Amino acid sequence: MAYAKEQLLDSIYLKNEIQVEGLSFDENIFQGAGISKTLGENVNALFTCDRHAHKEIEFPAIFYLPVGGYRVHIRWNNQSPFHLEREGDRFFIVKGKEVVVEDVSFAKRPGYYAKQTSDGADMRTIAQDYGYGNLFIVYSNECCLKDKGKDCLFCNINATKALYGEEQNIQWKNANQIGETVAECYKNKYSHLTVSGGFVPERREVDYYVDIAEAIQEHTGQESFNGTACVGAPNDLNSIDLYKEAGFSTIATNMEIWNSKLFEVICPGKSELCGGQKNWLETLKHEVEVFGKFKVRSTFVSGIEPKESLLEGMEILVSKGVIALPSQWYVNYGSALEGHRTPDPEWHWEVFERVHAIYQKYGVTWEQLRNATAEPDLVIHDLLRLSEGVDVNDFLE
Numbered sequence: 001m002a003y004a005k006e007q008l009l010d011s012i013y014l015k016n017e018i019q020v021e022g023l024s025f026d027e028n029i030f031q032g033a034g035i036s037k038t039l040g041e042n043v044n045a046l047f048t049c050d051r052h053a054h055k056e057i058e059f060p061a062i063f064y065l066p067v068g069g070y071r072v073h074i075r076w077n078n079q080s081p082f083h084l085e086r087e088g089d090r091f092f093i094v095k096g097k098e099v100v101v102e103d104v105s106f107a108k109r110p111g112y113y114a115k116q117t118s119d120g121a122d123m124r125t126i127a128q129d130y131g132y133g134n135l136f137i138v139y140s141n142e143c144c145l146k147d148k149g150k151d152c153l154f155c156n157i158n159a160t161k162a163l164y165g166e167e168q169n170i171q172w173k174n175a176n177q178i179g180e181t182v183a184e185c186y187k188n189k190y191s192h193l194t195v196s197g198g199f200v201p202e203r204r205e206v207d208y209y210v211d212i213a214e215a216i217q218e219h220t221g222q223e224s225f226n227g228t229a230c231v232g233a234p235n236d237l238n239s240i241d242l243y244k245e246a247g248f249s250t251i252a253t254n255m256e257i258w259n260s261k262l263f264e265v266i267c268p269g270k271s272e273l274c275g276g277q278k279n280w281l282e283t284l285k286h287e288v289e290v291f292g293k294f295k296v297r298s299t300f301v302s303g304i305e306p307k308e309s310l311l312e313g314m315e316i317l318v319s320k321g322v323i324a325l326p327s328q329w330y331v332n333y334g335s336a337l338e339g340h341r342t343p344d345p346e347w348h349w350e351v352f353e354r355v356h357a358i359y360q361k362y363g364v365t366w367e368q369l370r371n372a373t374a375e376p377d378l379v380i381h382d383l384l385r386l387s388e389g390v391d392v393n394d395f396l397e
């Protein structure tokens with residue numbers, strides 16, 4: 001069905017609200033609905049975004065809004081004003097007494113989620129489907145900054161592993177498992193991947209990424225596999241060139257926080273072990289020289305620092321060819337900031353609208369944004385697709 005632009009914008013705004021507030025529901029509501037069978041389950045390979053633990057019950061990962069088909073990530077929060085209800089096979093969302101989503105349809109389970117690699121690992125744990133043909137590969141589901149007491153205060157990677165690692169059988173991945181999984185997916189319309197993970201001891205990231213790139217090339221037969229390497233700022237900038245030589249087409253180095261003093265407090269490990277914020281900026285500059293304009297991304301946790309500071313940093317970076325990405329802060333279970341609150345939906349909406357204007361001012365396109373980001377379905381992606389007139393439907397539906 002064709003919708004007017006205002007209706008689509010309203011739908012994205014509703015998505016923004018539901019993402020910020022989460023969804024409240026009875027934990028048994030999905031019983032018999034086909035989660036992990038016909039409908040795609042949430043695989044907690046990196047950060048769990050649910051406010052409460054649910055070790056033995058699988059939840060669906062994504063639902064689509066009826067107007068525009070926008071993907072919405074399911075984040076369980078029993079304090080949310082948005083309440084998911086069920087009548088028979090029909091799911092719908094109410095807020096107060098008003099039905100705000102008449103018909104919730106969940107994303108189908110990708111075919112490869114039922115497959116295994118030659119050594120018996122579940123492919124769903126190797127690469128997660130993030131929509132619009134994007135795969136997210138988390139080679140390690142732990143971060144060694146935790147042992148040093150210097151992990152980022154918003155992050156719950158190690159808590160997620162402790163909670164779901166064994167339950168969902170999520171382990172470190174080897175290069176061959178990744179190569180086989182990507183080959184299986186790239187036969188089926190997937191066309192972009194991101195490789196990420198927590199900090200590894202002794203910063204041996206480059207070696208892992210080179211091995212992974214070689215395995216992907218061997219199994220897919222593609223020299224160029226449209227991949228983003230997500231890495232920390234290195235002590236030796238020359239190592240950035242090695243990711244490019246290995247075959248990655250884009251690179252991401254996530255600063256998280258722009259204000260330099262807050263960066264030291266919120267990201268102590270990233271600050272102290274990687275040469276301070278100055279080195280993160282030097283790294284991004286070098287990455288643009290090596291990979292090219294808008295082939296470099298830096299994600300910011302939006303909602304921790306003041307809005308004007310965040311937006312100032314984003315505009316400076318975008319003007320220099322870096323895709324600065326606002327990622328809504330959703331306070332994570334098990335993080336040091338658990339119990340805090342993210343700003344309200346209007347705050348986040350203003351950030352997205354202003355970053356959208358920055359992208360338009362400097363010429364960032366949806367395709368560039370999609371090819372530099374792991375999740376191509378954030379509110380900012382939807383806004384850019386809408387303004388470019390790109391068909392919004394997720395290809396799996």
Ligand code: SF4
Nearest residue numbers: 143151152155157198
């Ligand atoms: S570097 Fe920070 S954000 Fe990344 S995994 Fe470690 S603690 Fe989490």
